[in-house]
Amino acid sequence: xxxxxYMSDEPEEIPMPVSRxxxxxxxxxxxxxxxxxxxxxxxxxxxAAASEIGGVPAPPTFVQASAQFDPDYLLRPAFxxxxxxxxxxxxxxxxxxxxxxxxxxxxHYTYHRPLLAGDVLSAISRDxxxxxxxxxxxxxxxxxxxxxxxxxxxxxxVVTARSIGVRTGQVVEQG
Amino acid sequence: MALQATDLGIGDxxxxxxxxxxxxxxxxxxxxxxxxxxPLHSDEVYTTQVAGYPSVFAHGMLTMGMTGRALTDWVGIGxxxxxxxxxxxxxxxxxxxxxxxxxxxxxxxxxxxxxxxxVVTCNQHGEEVVRGSASARLDP
Numbered sequence: 001x002x003x004x005x006y007m008s009d010e011p012e013e014i015p016m017p018v019s020r021x022x023x024x025x026x027x028x029x030x031x032x033x034x035x036x037x038x039x040x041x042x043x044x045x046x047x048a049a050a051s052e053i054g055g056v057p058a059p060p061t062f063v064q065a066s067a068q069f070d071p072d073y074l075l076r077p078a079f080x081x082x083x084x085x086x087x088x089x090x091x092x093x094x095x096x097x098x099x100x101x102x103x104x105x106x107x108h109y110t111y112h113r114p115l116l117a118g119d120v121l122s123a124i125s126r127d128x129x130x131x132x133x134x135x136x137x138x139x140x141x142x143x144x145x146x147x148x149x150x151x152x153x154x155x156x157x158v159v160t161a162r163s164i165g166v167r168t169g170q171v172v173e174q175g
Numbered sequence: 176m177a178l179q180a181t182d183l184g185i186g187d188x189x190x191x192x193x194x195x196x197x198x199x200x201x202x203x204x205x206x207x208x209x210x211x212x213x214p215l216h217s218d219e220v221y222t223t224q225v226a227g228y229p230s231v232f233a234h235g236m237l238t239m240g241m242t243g244r245a246l247t248d249w250v251g252i253g254x255x256x257x258x259x260x261x262x263x264x265x266x267x268x269x270x271x272x273x274x275x276x277x278x279x280x281x282x283x284x285x286x287x288x289x290x291x292x293x294v295v296t297c298n299q300h301g302e303e304v305v306r307g308s309a310s311a312r313l314d315p
Contacts (some may be wrong), residue, residue, distance in 0.1 A: 085214030108259030
């Protein structure tokens with residue numbers, strides 16, 4: 001991947017719009033553990049209440065967990081229907097490898113105010129810019145920007161996320 | 176503790192070890208918390224036999240999240256105004272990750288003092304896995 005050194009073999013994981021994303025302290029604690037962050041402000045609501053921002057804060061990348069509140073999120077097994085991970089067989093869904101895959105190339109956040117436990121967000125996504133580059137191994141790489149606005153229950157903008165995904169016309173080899 | 180502008184100078188750096196041995200269980204924890212259950216990150220059978228990778232690998236967003244800790248540990252909780260990265264390389268179980276944050280500029284934005292930071296996280300081979308930037312509000 002030397003031509004596009006910032007492109008990873010990371011599948012796209014862009015959350016879709018969600019109508020209701022309650023930000024809860026237990027979820028924040030679980031997320032903070034998951035990113036190996038031991039800061040007590042994520043685990044102790046009393047300490048958080050006494051801190052500068054006066055509540056349990058969300059870690060900087062927490063809004064990515066809005067995927068939990070997208071009823072149709074594709075990277076979570078549905079209650080019924082096949083799943084592409086392993087079970088009885090190595091995969092439950094045979095996909096056409098010629099389709100290539102989507103990769104997560106960049107992720108950017110703008111914070112308009114601190115996000116705290118107790119906030120209830122909604123998210124709306126829109127397409128941003130699109131562009132194309134020629135891949136080093138042949139085949140076009142299609143870059144697509146998605147902008148997601150996370151607003152609180154009063155409609156105030158809290159976080160703006162800008163995600164750049166890239167689609168390849170072929171299976172992506174490891175760099 | 177939030178940083179004061181008087182404590183910071185351009186070129187100042189903060190280096191933080193994020194993990195010395197990333198475990199598969201840590202990656203599973205991230206899948207559970209984030210809701211991204213892509214089997215490439217937790218399902219060794221699928222990932223090696225179907226997808227053709229040598230093993231499961233971390234979500235890019237796990238690396239970005241761990242790197243964010245280096246920012247909040249340095250500039251304080253609730254102080255970031257922006258944070259973004261490009262994903263440069265995959266992160267594998269067993270990797271050791273170290274983040275380096277550098278002050279690139281200190282500016283006044285409508286009476287608020289903002290530090291512009293670059294951030295890069297490298298693996299044990301010195302290879303960049305994510306690179307990006309952040310901005311943080313400082314105390315005057």
